[in-house]
Amino acid sequence: MSAMRLLAAVNSHLDVDMGVRTLFDAPTVAQLALRLVSGSSGRRPLVPQQRPDIIPLSYAQQRLWFLNRFEGGVATYNMPIAFRINGALDLGALESALDDVIDRHESLRTVFPDIDGVPSQKVLPAQPGLWRRGGAAVVAVAADQEDAVMRELVALAGYRFDLATEIPIRAQIYSVGPDQYILGIVLHHIAFDGWSMAPMVKDVGVAYAARCAGQVPAWTPLPVQYADYSLWQREHLGDLEDSGSRIAEQLSYWRKELAGLPEVVSLPTDRPRPPAPSYRGDGVDLRIDPDAWAGIKAVAAEHNVTTSMVLQAVMSVVLHRAGVGEDIALGTPIAGRNDQALQELVGFFVNTWVLRVGLNSQQRFSDVLDQVRQKALDGYSNQDVPFELLVEQLNPTRSTSHHPLFQVALVFQNNVRPEVALEGAGIEPMSMVTRTAKFDLDVDIREVPDELSGAPMAAGVLTYATDLFDRSTIERLVGWFGKVVSAVVADSSVVVGEVGLLDDAERNLVLHQWSGAGIDAQVGLAPELLATAVAADPDALAVVDHPREYTYRQLDEISNRLARVLIEAGVGPERAVGVAMGRSAELVIAWWAVLKAGGVYVPVDRTHPAERIATVLDTVEAVCVLTRGGDPVAGTGARPVIDVEALDLSSRSAEPVADADRLAPLTIDDAAYAIFTSGSTGTPKGVAISHAGVLGVAAAHRELFGVTPGARVLMVAAPTFDASVFEWLWAVASRAALVVAPPDSYAGDALTAVIEGQRVEAALITPTVVATLDRSRLSGLTTLVTGGEACPAELVAAWAPGRRMFNAYGPTEVTIWATWSALSAGQPVRIGAPVPGTCALVLDARLNPAPVGVVGELYLAGPVLARGYV
Structure with a gap:
């Protein structure tokens, strides 16, 4: 500026x-x-204009006028200021001085009526007291009630202007003690901007001194008024239809520059963006100490740029590293007072333009800064296009949920510092913290003297929309800003991706406290789980496949007998068995039998094409295929197909299967099961899971979900998905009964009836299926785990109250699940913390730990990790 x-x-x-x-x-x-x-x-010179009957608004005013009408006069665009005054104050002189300033600047006594659907300016005649809120000009507030004073100021700052009938300024004088006062003023942005502060307070001081002397202020007349500017602006810019006009030429630049700009910046928000913003905001202080600020200036001088450009480049890097992407748009203000006649005028002249920066983690900061310089100079050269007209002409997708073209703004305030003086009294500005947010993020920085040394430094505030962010998130963002500043001051050619954002505390948090690293999990062979349950309570119910029921003793003995049949058929460690069954007690028995024999359990879906089944079986070199009830299975080739229901197992021993019975000793590194997915190409892709992670995952089921012995766990997942293994391990680890849902009961009323009729207390169900169930009939379902897909917040709000609800996440490449989180209504749905025995890290493109809240790739490690693809 x-x-x-x-x-x-x-x-x-x-x-x-x-x-x-x-x-x-x-x-x-x-x-x-x-x-x-x-x-x-x-x-065209800016001089007083011939006033028509209807004076148009400036382009900038038009948007604020429409917002004021549309949003009912909310205080989003209010600009509050306050001053503390000590000494012998002449209250009458101050009131008259306020009248004088409103008389001098027409913009402060202008209303904006709608005339036949067209907004217009109407300058009111000067008269005393236009600035009053109503009632007395001076309000007494006890000096020891600082909170009461601040409440009064906050209420003033939140004044709802009706711009059609009220002038855009209100003021109040508060008497807080003998010779102690506070002057509060709130102005609507439609008539005021940051630059306007200096001429306004200077004029107040001049007028006050004159009134104290019993005179009227003798100031130099203003060369023009705001209405003159509004009329001149349209003539100066020219006609859009004229390709040679200033406005048409500059619009051509902006069309090219902003082509393809992302509609919304992808900020790492804590909450989804609401359909319409509340404009509630808060702020976190930001400071750059004297040494760093001197370094910023040195970088600016080295690269022939302004300090503002350095700050813009820094913020672009911060946003990129925060996961926003490689196409960054920053809103940045420009004074808009490109004529000397406007320098001392109060009004809304500031314009906004969009700084678009493309960057990636391989670039050097100096390259980013050079780009910012080029874009900024081009932007300044095309600054006459009012932002409101730019939005109208570019016509981005309109939405009430976000600001058009940019959602992050950065302002470096180097306006003339207002010289505040009231003759015979001491006066100093007060900090007025507003709780509104016009943008998602708004960084406001200015140079100030350090409180101790007096050396120049920078201070400001990062205002944020509380609809989207928690304060802790913004505090981290401010910390990252400081980290980037330190890095570029130390070396302006630093590579963007190498700027370290984590401090020691956050590094310890993501690498140790949150990652799960160093937390041991139980390791052993999967059959040990069933043996433990049998030893604890052999007569407890293990499987309910209505009307049949099996105790843990019966499940153990039958699976031991079937395991011996499989061993005789050539099944052993690293030798696979295809299991082609639907949900049933026999499927559970087959699972345990294959594991006890030392084999690899490989489920196949009988309804799949023969080619797919053959591909799966050939890939794992299956020794045989298990089925039930004589159901035909295509694609088995020459392999033996064993119908478990047709077997006579009575001659086989029911004693536990040991290594001496197997073809070879079974180890924790041997595969326990293999699950096939379609893969990205549609070709079946198998993942082999070893015994190493099974016991730890089962223990996590028991510890985290809290299902007690004797409870009933639903078995509803398709056998070819590892969610079915989740159900089996959950039941056996908790010594609960596994309730088999019939083949035709997979959702809706049918599944609701099973859960209700069989008194199921715990279930893993996808959110899509949960949404089909009748919640009113399922009060007995006290533990609900969702997985397989993202769980909507609306579903959590409906189902979480009155029960324990969890989210389980994990790719097929781990032992079923890797992370978990407890869900509560009104709280974000996250994948949560690592399952004990799992190490989970979010890393950036350079494999560095990503800061909290930043998008990266999830890396998983530990015994739960799959052994590999088959």
């Missing part, structure tokens, strides 16, 4: 049209003089 002030002065006094790029390319007076030709601008 300092450059903008210089340009406005040079262009106005010399009647030239010098651009920002010229200023950067010719930074000395001598160099500039060679490039300037006086009287060459061809610009």
